[in-house]
Amino acid sequence: MWFSSQGSPILGFGKKSSTTSGPIVPLKRTLQERVVETESCYFCGDGRTTIGNIDRDMIVFCNQCERPCHVKCYNNGLEKKKVALKVLKEYMQFRFLCCEKCQLLRARLDEGLEKCEEIAFLRPIRSNICWRILSGMNTISDVHHYMPQIIDIFKDAFAETTAEHSDVIADMVNAKDVDGEKDFRGMYCAALTVSAHVVSAAILKVRTEEVAELVLVATRRECRKKGYFVLLIKSIEEHLRAWNVNLLTAPIDPEMAPIWSQKLGFTALSAEEKKSMLEAHPLVMFENLILMKKSFA
Ligand SMILES: [Zn+2]
Ligand SMILES: [Zn+2]
Structure with missing residues (x-):
């Protein structure tokens, strides 16, 4: 995950970006077995x-x-x-x-599908930044246009993620049920788009109002350090609040934890808290990452 530590303003898609500063670490995501x-x-x-x-x-x-x-x-x-x-x-x-609660939550989530919400205007290229929520399970939509881009963004950001016989990233983006073993149905992609391009994307799972998960999040390489990442996280938080969700969790690389806490207001769960959280909620968790949370209640 990359982040504009200076909180630099959004400069626009396609402009020259500063890819030289800061260490670029290929990040790895290895799925962890569910606790219970x-x-x-x-x-x-x-x-x-x-x-x-x-x-x-x-x-x-x-x-x-x-x-x-x-x-x-x-x-x-x-x-x-x-x-x-x-x-x-x-x-x-x-x-x-x-139950009725689950019906309501599903209806709220699906309501936003395929809508393009204009959330900011980019002066330099006279184009809008749009918020979109997409589901790989929705086959009659723009999904075919955006999903391959989102997969590429994640594969570039998490370049060391390799699974021998499967393509975990693509399966999650496309919300697939892989042989009944890894069921990624119900995962949504939250994305910021500028004209036809995805600039920043996240995999979001909202199981109940109690807790939502930010499974993966990344920004297109040439669009980093322009503020898209923070804008995406803020937009996700805004929508979760509107859906009455109380808590957002995210598995984070330990070296990124200070940024998530200082810039985004997340707190890290202790080993004990993480254990009980994973027992109470079947969250998607990756090996060697810490679990962070942000409360909206
Ligand atoms: Zn019963
Ligand atoms: Zn239910």
Whole structure:
């Protein structure tokens, strides 16, 4: 991650940038295994199920909060009950939402999809900076235009990220479910664009109102040190506040932690806090990084 330590003003896309100052460290992202995989029903606390049967005792994971729940317990709160097969079908289509809160949050997130919000005007090139929220799961959109650019930006910034048989960065950007093993569905890309170019981008996951994750964030190499990075983070924070999200977490390289705390107001979690956070929330975490947070409550 790169950051304009001088807080320099935004100069515009395509202008000559100062790529000579400051150390350029190729950053590495290696996925860490999730801490817990609780399979007890969120509603009744019971983990009993009939494995292999599609019936009312089946446990299904909510496609928003990812909490497990029995079909029967989910139906308790509904006037119009759903049969297990219908619930399973919704889950496969990433539309199974366990409660009203999850439905509301999904609606809020999807509301912004494909909209271009003009957030600043660049005088030198007479062009707007746009905020966009994109989902790789949305196939009928501009996604095809922006996603390859976002993948390139991340691959350039996290050049040492190599996984032997997979392409983690592309899978996350495209929100793919990789063989049921690594399920990146529900990840969104937040991006700043200038004309048709992505200048800065982040992978954002908002599971519940309790906590959102900034999984990756980077700025296009030739656009660094122009203030786009801070503008992107500020725009993300603004939108999270509007969605009533209380906390943002981000896995950060230890050497970048001072910048995140001094310039962006994040605080680092202690080892103990990180452990309990990862137990409570199945966050995406990378090896050898520290976890930082910022509260909006
Ligand atoms: Zn239950
Ligand atoms: Zn839910």
